[in-house]
Amino acid sequence: MNDELAPLARGQCPDCGGIWFHLGPRGGASRNVECAGCASRFNVTPWYGRVIFPQRIPRFGEREGPHWEEGPAKLTDRRAMP
Numbered sequence: 001m002n003d004e005l006a007p008l009a010r011g012q013c014p015d016c017g018g019i020w021f022h023l024g025p026r027g028g029a030s031r032n033v034e035c036a037g038c039a040s041r042f043n044v045t046p047w048y049g050r051v052i053f054p055q056r057i058p059r060f061g062e063r064e065g066p067h068w069e070e071g072p073a074k075l076t077d078r079r080a081m082p
C-alpha cells in the first residue's frame with residue numbers, strides 16, 4: 001500500500017485526519033468517497049472493517065445525485081460499507 005494513503009486502512013483521511021466520509025458511486029467491490037473534512041476524494045475497497053487498495057482520485061464534479069448517499073459515514077463501519 002502507498003504509504004501516503006496508509007491512514008485510509010484505518011478509515012482516516014491522509015490529508016486532514018478526518019474519519020467521516022461521504023459515500024459515493026460503487027464500482028464492483030470498491031466505491032468512491034469524499035472526506036467530509038477536506039473534500040479529498042478516494043477510491044476504497046472496504047474489507048471487514050478495514051480499507052484495502054486505497055487510491056486517490058481527482059475531485060471532479062459535484063457531490064450530488066443518485067450515486068452519492070446521505071452521510072457522512074465511517075469507512076470502518078461495516079453497516080455503512082458492506
Ligand SMILES: [Zn+2]
Nearest residue numbers: 013016035038
Ligand atoms: Zn480529509
